[in-house]
Amino acid sequence: MGEEMKLVGARLRALRNNRGWTLDDLAASAGMSPSTLSRLESGKRQPSLELLLPLTRQLGIGLDDLVSPTVADPRVRREPYRRNGMIIHPLVPEGSPMKTYKIHYLPMEGDPPELRVHDGYEWVYVLSGKLRLRLGDQDLVLSRGEAAEFDTRVPHALSADGKRPAEVLSIFNDAGERIHTRTAE
Known part of the structure; x- marks a missing residue:
């Protein structure tokens, strides 16, 4: 049995447990024996559409929720870049709904940067x-923390x-990210 099919049982168990249902509860409502459901959840029984x-009907989910595509490599491989006295390290893939960065603000000579106004929200946490x-x-x-x-x-x-x-x-949300991290065009 393929690795993906083995994960179906683990997903079934997690969904059942999240609802607070016992094996007996779900098996009875789905018209099968608790031992059949137990064998499905443990990967000892081949999942079938039947x-x-x-x-899935009893759990209120679709088949896609049980059989999901293989997870891609989650590592983010984006190069840091410099902009306006900062070194910016993108921490999420391009196009991610969360706009997250590690930013090094380099010490500045002279006047501090001008105050800016734009749409958006920003959250910052000082690492060092x-x-x-x-x-x-x-x-x-x-300060740190x-x-x-x-x-x-x-x-x-x-x-x-x-x-x-x-x-x-x-x-940042999208608007804040565009202003703070994108290079001037």
């Missing part, structure tokens, strides 16, 4: 160093505070 259709967050009329310094979440329609700017870089995890 057995799976009543189970100190991050200066100017948000509206506030001028804050976040501190986080902030803000509406980017409020004038804001982020930069390293002091002579050392600040390493930050940043999560």
Whole structure:
């Protein structure tokens, strides 16, 4: 039996357990014996449409929920890039619904960056160093282990505070990600 078919039983068990049902509960409602269901869940019985259709009906799912495609390699292999005094490391695949980055804000000479306003929301978590967050009329310094979440329609700017870089995890919605991480066109 293929590896994918062996996973059907584990998925059945997880779905049944998530609903708080016993083997007897699901087997009776699907018109099969508890031992047949147990053998399906443990991978000792070959799944067939005749057995799976009543189970999926009772669980309120489709066959695709039990037999999913093989999972692709989950590793993210995107190169970091530099932009406006930052080194940006993408942490999710291109096109992912979550826009997540590790950003190194390099120490700056001269004036801090200008305050910007745009649609979006941003969440930041400081991994190392100190991050200066100017948000509206506030001028804050976040240290390692501190986080902030803000509406980017409020004038804001982020930069390293002091002579050392600040390493930050940043999560944006689509609008915030376009402004902060994409290269100027």
